[in-house]
Amino acid sequence: MFTTLLVIASIYTAVTFLAGAIIGSALASLGAWRIVGRMRAELADAAWQLAHDPLTGLYNRNGLRTAHAAFAAAHPGQPVVAVLIDLDRFKEINDDHGHSTGDEVLIEVADRLTPIAAFYGGDIARHAGDEYAALFPVRQHGISQLADDLLSAIAAPIEVQADTGPVVVALTASIGIAVVDSTDPFEEVALHRADTAMYHAKRGGRNQHVLYTPGMTMPPSEARRGLRLRDLHQQRGVTA
Known part of the structure; x- marks a missing residue:
């Protein structure tokens, strides 16, 4: 592409x-x-x-890959910060309020992340579903400050219109961060390491960021406990 x-x-x-x-x-x-x-x-x-992603207007995977290639060409051998953001329990919003409401939430999150990306001199994309990915140059701002800004922007309540009327949605996110060389392969190294760190953030309790460290591997899969929220709703509908 x-x-x-x-x-x-x-x-x-x-x-x-x-x-x-x-x-x-x-x-x-x-x-x-x-x-x-x-x-x-x-x-x-x-x-x-x-x-670009047609829903949010952000880069899609291909756009972010192109941005990474451009940065690597302009700054060979320079470190770059790869970030993967996964919205916690986003599926429950779709189950409770419908996919159109979920889309509104995704757009609002994109609108909040865009100025942060601009402030830190980076590029951000909707990676897939409720995941966002970003690339930032290493600057004087610390990684923890960047992660805190991202988490705070997402955590602020979001008011959206559902079929039943206006609702306020509260979100958190799990963020994985990896510092790699600009010439490292984009998918195989930069995003893979950020993805690994993100799963550690999610397994560690969500609503936090984890920085990839050498030797870090994917945490063991988390077994599902009990029925999905959608299944519970269907059960209640049958018994009501």
């Missing part, structure tokens, strides 16, 4: 060059210029869709 983004960027550059040639030509027609303008707009839109 990163290759696809490069192809689109190359085509966009070629179209832009063609547009300049057309403008500079005395024989250029208004119709030709309109065609070139439409092509530029369509290519720009295609590139945006390939790199």
Whole structure:
């Protein structure tokens, strides 16, 4: 997909060059210029869709991978902070209030994380479902301060509209953090280590961050205790 983004960027550059040639030509027609303008707009839109999550407007995995590649090219050998954020018990929001309410929560969380990413000079993405991933350069701000800012932004109550009316949702998050070399593979090293640390945060009680340390491995799987919340609701509906 990163290759696809490069192809689109190359085509966009070629179209832009063609547009300049057309403008500079005395024989250029208004119709030709309109065609070139439409092509530029369509290519720009295609590139945006390939790199962004349609719900939140954040980068998607491909967009964050591209941002990582750009940082590695500009700053080879420099450390980078990889962050993986998983919303705790987000499934219960969907079960209790519906997926449209869940989508509102995801959008609000994205809106809260965006200025934090900008403040720390990083990039953030909706990684998958209720997971967000981010990359930050190592600066004077400590990792603990960054993690605390992320946790505080998510924990502030969120008022959303459910089918039954307005509801206030309280969330926490489990955050995994890994400091890696900018040239380390993005998926296999940076995100993998952040993911491992995130699971330790979740197994350790949630609503916290854990920093990856050398030799850290995935914690043992947590066995499900009792019925899922959705199953309990269905049981109550049958017995009511």
